[in-house]
Amino acid sequence: MRKEDDRFIPVQEDEPLFVTRRKTGRVVMYRVFSASVFFCICCIWLYRVNVPTEIDENRSGSVRLIWLIIFVMEIWFGLYWVVVQSLRWNPVWRFTFTDRLSRRYGNDLPRLDVFVCTADPVIEPPLMVVNTVLSVAALDYPPEKLAVYLSDDGGSELTFYALAEAAEFAKTWVPFCKKFDVEPRSPAAYLSCKASVLGSADSEEVARLYKEMAERIETAARLGRIPDEARLKYVEGFSQWDPDATRRNHGTVLQILVDGRKANAVVTVPTLVYLSREKRPEHHHHFKAGAMNALIRVSSKITCGRIILNVDCDMYSNNSKSARDALCILLDEKQGKEIAFVQFPQCFENLTRNDLYGSMMRVGADVEFKGLDGNGGPLYIGTGCFHRRDVICGRKYGEETAEVEDSEDFSESEMIKALASCTYEKNSQWGNEMGVKYGCPVEDVITGLAIQCRGWKSAYLNPKKKAFVGVAPTNLHQMLVQQRRWSEGEFQILLSEYSPVWYAQGKIGLGLILGYCCFCLWAPSSIPVLVYSVLTSLCLFKGIPLFPKVWCSWFIPFVYVTVAAHGYTLAEFLWCGGTFLGWWNEQRMWLYRRTSSFLFGFMDTILKKLGVSESAFVITAKVAEEEAAERYEKEVMEFGVESPMFLLLGTLGMLHLFCFAAAVMRLVMTSREAGGDLQTMGLQFVITGVLVVINWPLYEGMLLRKDKGKMPMSVTVKAFVLALSASTCIALL
Numbered sequence: 001m002r003k004e005d006d007r008f009i010p011v012q013e014d015e016p017l018f019v020t021r022r023k024t025g026r027v028v029m030y031r032v033f034s035a036s037v038f039f040c041i042c043c044i045w046l047y048r049v050n051v052p053t054e055i056d057e058n059r060s061g062s063v064r065l066i067w068l069i070i071f072v073m074e075i076w077f078g079l080y081w082v083v084v085q086s087l088r089w090n091p092v093w094r095f096t097f098t099d100r101l102s103r104r105y106g107n108d109l110p111r112l113d114v115f116v117c118t119a120d121p122v123i124e125p126p127l128m129v130v131n132t133v134l135s136v137a138a139l140d141y142p143p144e145k146l147a148v149y150l151s152d153d154g155g156s157e158l159t160f161y162a163l164a165e166a167a168e169f170a171k172t173w174v175p176f177c178k179k180f181d182v183e184p185r186s187p188a189a190y191l192s193c194k195a196s197v198l199g200s201a202d203s204e205e206v207a208r209l210y211k212e213m214a215e216r217i218e219t220a221a222r223l224g225r226i227p228d229e230a231r232l233k234y235v236e237g238f239s240q241w242d243p244d245a246t247r248r249n250h251g252t253v254l255q256i257l258v259d260g261r262k263a264n265a266v267v268t269v270p271t272l273v274y275l276s277r278e279k280r281p282e283h284h285h286h287f288k289a290g291a292m293n294a295l296i297r298v299s300s301k302i303t304c305g306r307i308i309l310n311v312d313c314d315m316y317s318n319n320s321k322s323a324r325d326a327l328c329i330l331l332d333e334k335q336g337k338e339i340a341f342v343q344f345p346q347c348f349e350n351l352t353r354n355d356l357y358g359s360m361m362r363v364g365a366d367v368e369f370k371g372l373d374g375n376g377g378p379l380y381i382g383t384g385c386f387h388r389r390d391v392i393c394g395r396k397y398g399e400e401t402a403e404v405e406d407s408e409d410f411s412e413s414e415m416i417k418a419l420a421s422c423t424y425e426k427n428s429q430w431g432n433e434m435g436v437k438y439g440c441p442v443e444d445v446i447t448g449l450a451i452q453c454r455g456w457k458s459a460y461l462n463p464k465k466k467a468f469v470g471v472a473p474t475n476l477h478q479m480l481v482q483q484r485r486w487s488e489g490e491f492q493i494l495l496s497e498y499s500p501v502w503y504a505q506g507k508i509g510l511g512l513i514l515g516y517c518c519f520c521l522w523a524p525s526s527i528p529v530l531v532y533s534v535l536t537s538l539c540l541f542k543g544i545p546l547f548p549k550v551w552c553s554w555f556i557p558f559v560y561v562t563v564a565a566h567g568y569t570l571a572e573f574l575w576c577g578g579t580f581l582g583w584w585n586e587q588r589m590w591l592y593r594r595t596s597s598f599l600f601g602f603m604d605t606i607l608k609k610l611g612v613s614e615s616a617f618v619i620t621a622k623v624a625e626e627e628a629a630e631r632y633e634k635e636v637m638e639f640g641v642e643s644p645m646f647l648l649l650g651t652l653g654m655l656h657l658f659c660f661a662a663a664v665m666r667l668v669m670t671s672r673e674a675g676g677d678l679q680t681m682g683l684q685f686v687i688t689g690v691l692v693v694i695n696w697p698l699y700e701g702m703l704l705r706k707d708k709g710k711m712p713m714s715v716t717v718k719a720f721v722l723a724l725s726a727s728t729c730i731a732l733l
Contacts, residue, residue, distance in 0.1 A: 016097070016332055017096065017097055017100055017101055017327075017328040017332040017336065018094055018095060018096045018097065018332055019095050020092050020094050020335075022090075022091070022374070027089075027090070027091065030088060031089070033564070033568065036560075037081070037565060038078075038081075040556075040557035041078040041081065041561060042078075043554075043557035044074055044078070044557050044558060044561065045071075045074065045075065045078065047548065047557070048070070048074065049071075051554065062733075063544055066535060066539065066544065066546070067546070069531065069535065070532065073528040073531055073532045076525075076528040083517050083518055086375065086511045086514035086515045086518065087368040087371035087372060088367065089371065089511065090374035090511060091373070092370060092374040093370060094329070094373070094460065097328060098321060098324045100328075101324055101327060101328050101331070105331070107142040109141065109142060109145055109327065110145070110306035110327075110331075111146075111147070111303055111304065111305035112145060112146050112147070112306075112308075113147050113299045113305030113309070114136045114137075114139075114149065114311070115149050115295045115299075115310040116129070116132055116149065116151065116311055116313055117151045117291050117292065117310070117312065117313060118150065118151070118152055118154065118313040119152075119153040119288070119291075120154050121159050121221070125221065126156075126158055126161075126162035126217055126221060127188070128313065128314055129150070129159060129162065130162045130163055130217070131187055131188045131189070131316055132312075132313050132314065132316045132317075133150055133166055134166055134169070134170055134173055134187055135186040135187075136309070136311065137170050137174055137269065137270050138177040138178070138182075138185040138317070138320065139317060139320050139322070139323050140320040140323065141270075141323050143174065143260055143268055143270045144261075144267040144270075145305075146271070147271035147273065147302070147305060148272050148273070149275060149295050150163050150272075150273070150275065151275050151276070151291045151292075152276040153279070153287075153288075153291050154247050155241075155246075155247055155279065156247070156276075157226055157238065157241060158221055158226065160234075160237055160238070160253070160255070161220055161230055161234070162217045162220075163257060164234045164237065164257055165216060165217055167269075169209055169210065170258065170269050170272065171258075171268070172205070173206060173210070174268060174269050175268050175269075176202060176203075177320070180203075183318075183320060183465075184319075184469070185316075185320050186316035186317065187206075187210045188214075189316060189318070189349070189469075191206075216230075237274065240252075240254070247279075248281055249279060249280055250276065250278065250279060251278050252275075252420045253275070253276040254274070254416060254417045255274045256271065257272045257273065257274060258272040271302070271303055273298075273299075275294065275295060275420060277290070277291060277294040277421075277422070278420060278421045279422060280422050283422040283423065287441075288382070288443065289435075289436040289438050289447075290438070292435065292436045293425070293430050293431060293434075293435035293436055294420040296308070296389070296393065296435055296436075297419040297420070297424070298417075300389075301419065304389070305389060306390075307327070307330065307386055307387070307389065308386070308387045308392065309326075309385070309386050309387075310382070310385060311383050311468055312382070312383040312470060315346070315383050315384060316469060316470070317467070318349075318465065318467060318468060318469040319465045319467045321465075322468070323386070325342075325463060325467070326342040326386035327386075329342045329459045329461070330342060330386065330388065338397065338457050339456070339457055339459050340387070340388055340391040340392075340397075340451045340452070340456035341385050341386060341387045341388065341392075341459075342386045342459045342460075342461055343378045343379070343380060343385045343459070343460050343461070344385070344462070344468055345365035345466070345467075346361075346365070346383060346384060347360070347365070347466040347468065348469060348470055348471065349469045349471070350471055350472055350474065352635045353579065353582075353635070354584075354585055355582045355586070356585055356632065357472070357474075357476060357479040358586040358590070359472035359479060360472070362576045362577065363569075363572055365462060366577075367576065369462070371515065372460065372512065372515045373459060373460040375512040376457055376508050376511070376512040377459060377460070377512070378448075379445050379448050379449075380444045380445065380447055380448025380451070380458070382444030382445075383470075384467060384468040391451060391454075391456060392435065392447070392451070393434050394433050394435075396454040396455055397455030397456045398455060437450060440489050440492050440493060440496065440498075441485050441486075441492065442485075442486060442490060442492075442493065443489075445490065445493060446498045449500060449503070449504065449516060452504075452512070453503065453507040455507075474628065475628060475639075475709075476592075476637055476639060476646075477638075477640070477643055477645075477646070479589070480593070480597045480645050483593045483597035483598070483601075484597040484600050484604070485601070487522040487523040487593075487598045488523060488601035488602075488604045490522050490523065491520060491522065491524065491601060491602060491605045492608070493516075494520035494521070495605065501513070522601070523601040523605060524602055525594060526598035526599035526602050527599070529591070529594040529595060530599060530652075533591075533652070533656070533687075534652070534655065536684055537655060537656045537660070537684075537687075537688045537691065538655075539684065540659055540663045540681055541663060541727065541730060542730060543663075543681070545680040545681050545684070546684060547682075547683040549682075550680075551679065555683070558683060559683075562683075566587075569583070569587075570583050573586065588694050588695075588697070592649060595649065595652055596645035596646075596648050596649050597645065600644070600645060627707075627708060627709075628640070631707065636697075636709065637700075637701060638709040639709060639712070639715075640708055640709045640710070640712070643715075646712075646715050647719055649698060650698065650711060650716060650718075650719030650720075650723075651718075651719040651722045651723050651726075653695040653699065653702075653719070653723075654702075654719050654720055654722075654723035655723040655726055656695065657695070658723055658724065659727065660685075660689060660691075660692045662727070663677075663688070698711075702715075702716040
């Protein structure tokens, strides 16, 4: 680390920079509640073992098999529920004191390097990317201690042009933010929000300059070419592109657009650097993990920030004090020394009132990550995270690091560019013992796990004013694709050498191991949910009871588990600031993820283990068409494209509808026996009925809507035929 980073002179060492609190009463109450639920789960298992099935001789074999399958699924649900309790068993809340940080250190803070990663100028528009860059460049932090690096894995001249224009605008924007204490510090977000106050000469000038910059960038994007005058203005950067360069085949491009490292100079804008690492078809580039490692190496020769913040290109800074909040954790003299990274939640600005696609994961941010923090620290989720540079580079807890003398002798550009070549990592420990880990779609999670297994802890901060805000998927397909990649990556971790089950044994606590397993088991959890829901509907269709009679004492644990578990999730969701409709949407997405995204993620992982397919990194689109955006604002579910996941969801939805309709018709036609059916299969009616109601937006998209966002006719027809065929076959058995 640099010499200046160690010149800290504590003023009042007895004052901690943060405190950690536990709400004991609430935790005790929850533990009593969870114990009661687990007792009823055990009763359900006992019922499956001890109570014989009431069946006739002709169907004894098949019904006994169904009964056994249901029992196995319920064992899975019960055990998975136990694992999930680790996220709620020991939650903690952390509170920082930035005023104490300011009194203790003033502006003598460690250097901070901010990494922003982008990969595709079409899916991730350059104007959105530079708004993120400008927001972090305007953090409440000494500009001479701050540097912002943009990694462009697409090697796009358009992205470089946008950053170059943003660098010019930053000379006005950053001082404006500091002078008027502007929030949020993304120009687009600030100028479009009601909180922005325009009227003064300064604010009007800023708005004009931003509009002009945005028009130039968007015009270049629309025309697909850079203006000639811009090529001349930024010739030093554009000259680094080869004439035949493509997205997957280009040399390293490195350009320092703003140099805030100059000694004895008044610095108002932090250092801004553009990097596009070398990529060649014959060399694996390791996706975002490779880009991050290239940034770590390159930045070490330019600014060498002791602290590293990385954000996705759509996650702009919504709270300029976030860096100071994180430093309250990392610089605390007593507890901070064991903290490797500080993770902020992933929040979104474009959510509908009732969060149509459940993108917020509200309970995860407000409850589950606090539970992980109480067990040793949250996962590293790949964005909104402050790291110690030496730790992410491989240092173990307790090891001392050698000082790096501050020097004005900066390395030559060509020497630094060699650190981002596609052959630099050959026969090295990068991606293994150093930097971000390779070999998994969720490289961030295994990187955080490896850090914790080296003896470090992590901390979770979720301030009232969200630190970073991004763009959530605005249609169902985007959300399912994103969840498919996440579940696939988590399951790969479970089966890899970094599995928390064996890799973390003896290195981290059992609670944290179980916490990781909650996410690693997303993909395999798809099988029990799919089988259980389908068998429940089909057995209702055939008149085969799977649960105790309504007035039987064995019915009580089934009802208690169902009502208590869902009632608690509703209360928890409302406590976290959600709405009832938001909770209902979350339940729908819970079902859709497990019967499509997670199922495909499970199959993808198995196929990769068998060597049938290879890993791929899918970027989620950050823009939507105007009509689709309007439907999203009205909370109308967007389908619109053909997808195997939509075919599966459509088939399951129609199957539940057919089974429920057939069961209701049987009740109507045999009215004398209706009471008996309701008594013996009451819970099956409820479960299948809920599945039908929760799929209402799906039925609308398949059968009622006429707009472009409806389910494609080809998918609807295939789903209808498959569901009808399955129902017919079951009826004939």
